[in-house]
Amino acid sequence: MIKKLDKKGGVIILTYYWPPSGGSGVQRWMYFSKYLKELGWKPFVITVDQKKASYPVLDTSLEKIVKDIKVIKTSTNEPLKFFSFLTTGGFRRGIPQGEVKNKGLFNKLFNYIRSNYFIPDARIGWVDFAYRECKKLIIKNNIKHVITTGPPHSTHLIGLKIKKDYEIKWIVDFRDPWVNIFYNKKFLFTKKSINKQKELEKKVLNNADLVLTTIGGDLKKQLQLKAPNQDFAIVPNGYDNVLMNKIKREKSKKYFHIVYTGLLTKNHPYVSLLKNLKQNFGNTNLKLSLAGNISNEIINEIKNSLPKVKVKNCGYLNHEDSVRLIKSADLLVNFFFIGAEKEMISGKIMEYLATEVPILSIGDPKSEAGKILSKASHTKMFLRDSDKEIEYFLKKVILNKGKLTNRFPNLNNWSRKKITLKLSNLLSDL
Numbered sequence: 001m002i003k004k005l006d007k008k009g010g011v012i013i014l015t016y017y018w019p020p021s022g023g024s025g026v027q028r029w030m031y032f033s034k035y036l037k038e039l040g041w042k043p044f045v046i047t048v049d050q051k052k053a054s055y056p057v058l059d060t061s062l063e064k065i066v067k068d069i070k071v072i073k074t075s076t077n078e079p080l081k082f083f084s085f086l087t088t089g090g091f092r093r094g095i096p097q098g099e100v101k102n103k104g105l106f107n108k109l110f111n112y113i114r115s116n117y118f119i120p121d122a123r124i125g126w127v128d129f130a131y132r133e134c135k136k137l138i139i140k141n142n143i144k145h146v147i148t149t150g151p152p153h154s155t156h157l158i159g160l161k162i163k164k165d166y167e168i169k170w171i172v173d174f175r176d177p178w179v180n181i182f183y184n185k186k187f188l189f190t191k192k193s194i195n196k197q198k199e200l201e202k203k204v205l206n207n208a209d210l211v212l213t214t215i216g217g218d219l220k221k222q223l224q225l226k227a228p229n230q231d232f233a234i235v236p237n238g239y240d241n242v243l244m245n246k247i248k249r250e251k252s253k254k255y256f257h258i259v260y261t262g263l264l265t266k267n268h269p270y271v272s273l274l275k276n277l278k279q280n281f282g283n284t285n286l287k288l289s290l291a292g293n294i295s296n297e298i299i300n301e302i303k304n305s306l307p308k309v310k311v312k313n314c315g316y317l318n319h320e321d322s323v324r325l326i327k328s329a330d331l332l333v334n335f336f337f338i339g340a341e342k343e344m345i346s347g348k349i350m351e352y353l354a355t356e357v358p359i360l361s362i363g364d365p366k367s368e369a370g371k372i373l374s375k376a377s378h379t380k381m382f383l384r385d386s387d388k389e390i391e392y393f394l395k396k397v398i399l400n401k402g403k404l405t406n407r408f409p410n411l412n413n414w415s416r417k418k419i420t421l422k423l424s425n426l427l428s429d430l
Contacts, residue, residue, distance in 0.1 A: 012134060012145070016048055019059065023056070024262065028214075031420065034416075035421075036420060036424060045066075048126050049073040054078055121152045146169070147159075148170070151181075177219055208230065211231070247324050251402065254285065255287035256284060257331070258288045260288070261326060266298070268336075269335050273333060287310040290313050299311075326355050333359070334349065341369075345368065346369075349373070358406050365382065377405070378406040
């Protein structure tokens with residue numbers, strides 16, 4: 001029997017990633033929580049205890065942004081930290097992020113187990129713990145709205161269970177695709193497991209009261225085909241205008257400074273840029289700064305490919321230092337996952353645009369992300385084999401170092417607070 005609840009201003013946000021977890025994925029609901037509270041909502045966040053969570057990176061500096069948010073942390077049972085320790089000797093370095101490793105018998109065995117015994121994903125062990133806490137909050141605080149955000153998409157199973165028990169409005173947030181995510185092709189799914197994934201995704205999509213995506217285009221179309229009667233809304237990621245205005249710009253006079261921040265894997269088309277820089281700009285005084293979760297293998301590959309370039313590995317930076325780094329650039333570079341160019345958008349894109357630094361991006365110019373970037377005055381998205389076009393753009397920005405301001409129309413509308421206002425209106429309308 002469904003229990004009817006009074007309509008109040010409380011909203012539960014179920015998110016696996018939360019400070020001190022780092023990365024762009026955590027920032028979406030961190031900022032939404034902060035500004036929803038300012039707009040009169042009462043956010044309650046249910047997340048996992050960081051001591052037991054499988055977080056690839058940490059950023060404790062983010063905790064101060066959400067210090068006034070009520071947070072409930074639960075236990076979890078999951079294999080990723082154990083896998084990381086066995087493969088790297090550390091509890092974070094080996095946690096998979098944006099790629100699936102299949103080299104070697106051990107990786108294949110773990111992949112098979114993860115694919116077929118942890119459905120929909122390896123963080124499924126969090127669901128029961130979070131579900132129990134969610135029920136307590138709903139009863140105690142007369143909650144009307146429950147939001148689940150994925151990945152991990154196992155988080156949506158908590159919402160599915162709660163929706164059966166209580167008369168609440170359930171909002172599902174797809175930051176990335178689920179069944180159609182590009183790296184699923186490398187998992188060793190059995191036919192039974194694939195069908196189970198599809199069944200769960202369809203149940204979630206059709207039982208929610210509203211589905212959010214960060215981008216339209218192919219992702220939204222794919223989900224609409226699976227839930228044709230569902231309401232969808234695009235609520236993109238934004239940028240922190242307060243932080244952006246606070247940090248002063250410090251440019252290098254000695255070098256032409258190229259900066260990349262974020263996750264970088266073999267699934268990114270960075271080789272196109274390396275080849276172009278080596279062949280055409282060997283005599284240019286270049287500095288390439290890399291910051292984020294990047295393996296030593298890729299760092300060494302970049303250094304070996306560009307022996308005449310000053311390559312600096314900054315490691316993982318906290319959010320403020322990352323913004324300081326991108327504001328120091330003469331050129332920002334971005335790479336979209338190969339095979340996911342039309343379905344995903346990087347969480348850092350709006351921060352890149354907010355710096356007003358020229359941007360070179362490699363992906364699909366016809367994608368939704370490509371259409372957004374095309375509005376900026378000195379930003380270009382290229383296919384990864386567009387060598388001549390990439391060379392021409394690089395020459396242009398290098399020759400005009402310090403002279404190009406990358407303008408984006410109505411940039412203020414993309415601030416985290418403005419986007420949260422859109423989210424707030426959507427919640428109020430349910």
